Amino acid sequence: MRKKIFSGVQPTGNLHLGNYLGAIKNFVDLQNKFECVYCIVDLHAITNRQDPKELRSNILETVASFIASGLDPKKNIIFNQASVAAHSELAWVFNCVARIGWMNRMTQFKEKAGLNKENASVGLLVYPNLMAADILIYKATHVPVGEDQKQHLELTRDIAKKFNNDFNCGEYFPIVEPLIPKEISRVMSLRDGKKKMSKSEDSDQSRINLKDTKDLINQKIKKAKTDNEPIPSEIDGLKNRSEAANLISIYGSLNEIKMSEVLKEFGGKNFSTFKSKLIESIVDKICPIGDEISKLLKDKSHLDNILALGAKRADNIAKENLKEIYKIIGLTKFT
Numbered sequence: 243m244r245k246k247i248f249s250g251v252q253p254t255g256n257l258h259l260g261n262y263l264g265a266i267k268n269f270v271d272l273q274n275k276f277e278c279v280y281c282i283v284d285l286h287a288i289t290n291r292q293d294p295k296e297l298r299s300n301i302l303e304t305v306a307s308f309i310a311s312g313l314d315p316k317k318n319i320i321f322n323q324a325s326v327a328a329h330s331e332l333a334w335v336f337n338c339v340a341r342i343g344w345m346n347r348m349t350q351f352k353e354k355a356g357l358n359k360e361n362a363s364v365g366l367l368v369y370p371n372l373m374a375a376d377i378l379i380y381k382a383t384h385v386p387v388g389e390d391q392k393q394h395l396e397l398t399r400d401i402a403k404k405f406n407n408d409f410n411c412g413e414y415f416p417i418v419e420p421l422i423p424k425e426i427s428r429v430m431s432l433r434d435g436k437k438k439m440s441k442s443e444d445s446d447q448s449r450i451n452l453k454d455t456k457d458l459i460n461q462k463i464k465k466a467k468t469d470n471e472p473i474p475s476e477i478d479g480l481k482n483r484s485e486a487a488n489l490i491s492i493y494g495s496l497n498e499i500k501m502s503e504v505l506k507e508f509g510g511k512n513f514s515t516f517k518s519k520l521i522e523s524i525v526d527k528i529c530p531i532g533d534e535i536s537k538l539l540k541d542k543s544h545l546d547n548i549l550a551l552g553a554k555r556a557d558n559i560a561k562e563n564l565k566e567i568y569k570i571i572g573l574t575k576f577t
Contacts, residue, residue, distance in 0.1 A: 245276045247421070248382035250283035250323070250373070255300030257307045259450035259528065260429035260439035263495045268386050270312040272421075279380050279556065280308065282322040282549075285330065285372060289365040290354075303535070305545045307452055310534035319559075321552035323376065328560035332375035332567065333368075339405050340371050344397060374398040378415050379560045386421040388428055395420050409570050429492060432466040435484025453532040456525050463489075463521045468513045475509030477502055486513070489520060496523040 251265060272278055282304050287297060301322055308320060323329055345351065345367050355362035377385055377398050387395055395418065402415035431437040431448040439449045447462055454462070467485045474480060480487040480501075487501075493516070494504045508516050538545060568575050 245384050246380060246382045247272055247276045247278040247384050247386065248281070248377045248380055249279075249386050250281040250286070250376050251304060252287050253282050253284055253297065253300040253304045253322075254287075254441050255296065255303050256441060257304065257452050258439055258441060259452070259492070259524070261307075262311060262452060262528070262531070263429050263492065264388060265386070266308065266311045266313070267495075268421075269308070269318075272386065273314060273317050276384070278318045279382065280313065280318055280320050281376060281556075282320075283373075283376065285323045286369055289363055289369050301549075302542055302545045303539065305548055306535045306538040307531070309538060309545075309548070310452075310531045315548045315552060319552050319555045320548060321556045322549055325549065325553035326379075326557045326560050328379050328557070328564040329372065329375050331564060332379050333372040335567065335571065336371040336374050336401050336405075337368055339408065340368075340374075340397070340401055344400065345370065348397070349393060370394050370397050371401070374401045377418055378402060379563055380556075381416055381563060382418055383416050384419050384421045388422070392420060392422075411570050414566075414570065429495075430484065430488040432462060432488075434467070435486075435488045450524060450528065451532075452528060453535055454528065455532075456529055459524050459528065460521050463517050463524065466517070473505065473508045473511050473513065473516055475505055477505065479505070489513075489516070493520050493523055496527050 249265070249269065251261070257266070269278070269280060282301055284297065284301055287300075305320065309315065313320065348370055351362070351367055351370075352359070354366060373394055374397060378401070385395055385398075399417050402417055406412065406414055429439045431439050431443060432450070433443075433445060433448045437443070437448075441449070443449065447465060450459055450462060466489060468489065469483060469486060471483070471486075473486070473490070480490065490501055490504050490508075494501045497504075508519075565575060
């Protein structure tokens with residue numbers, strides 16, 4: 243059976259280097275090898291309150307970022323989640339399959355709800371079931387994930403197994419496997435190497451945005467936190483040096499070389515020398531993407547058309563699978 247890839251990206255807007263190296267770059271590599279479905283998960287976004295105009299804008303900017311980074315809407319199915327109702331319908335089925343104890347154990351709910359979990363939305367609690375529906379409505383076999391997302395994929399596997407067992411339907415839902423890049427591309431903050439690069443961090447100096455100019459990239463990298471030690475020649479020399487390791491990892495990911503090779507090239511040199519080379523690599527890769535994003539955002543009807551065509555393709559697959567699922571569980575759908 244040919245591998246089918248599914249991945250969803252939240253429409254946060256103003257995507258950054260962490261989004262590119264951690265996800266989008268991998269999507270581009272996968273599109274020539276597998277059947278790929280890439281979804282902008284706008285229904286997940288509303289588990290936290292959103293400004294409607296900003297949400298709409300962020301959806302289009304995410305599409306533009308995909309296309310500018312090299313995703314081909316003809317090779318891949320690219321669409322927004324709200325356009326395909328089968329996601330929500332299957333999520334309700336999974337609400338009835340999954341157990342409350344499973345939801346209560348999800349660490350991301352605890353982190354996002356914080357101490358005030360009684361006031362968190364029900365959607366935030368059960369959104370892992372929607373995530374499972376996103377994947378399984380297409381019978382995806384593989385999902386590209388980072389280490390921090392493995393728990394949700396385990397839940398998807400548990401739901402698939404329980405559904406298959408409860409309804410005695412063999413292996414109707416595949417037991418999805420993770421695709422984890424061998425060379426880690428988890429990009430950390432430029433100000434704190436222990437925190438993930440994020441749009442939610444207050445300081446814009448903590449991240450490289452895909453739309454940053456050459457001058458802004460130069461300024462941010464020069465100010466990026468490091469230490470006073472020279473660059474080591476071996477991986478062990480990066481132990482307890484999270485900021486140094488982060489910049490080395492970024493350079494390696496951008497140039498598609500292992501961290502050990504980066505250290506072999508720059509070992510013994512100071513960070514001012516290395517940062518100049520890192521700036522060159524980021525500018526060469528990111529600035530053309532940023533320019534293309536700006537260009538694409540000037541023609542919103544073109545982006546709407548990409549989403550509409552992708553939604554039609556996704557809906558055709560999802561509707562057929564949902565009919566089969568409803569038949570398995572004894573539901574009738576007349577429309």
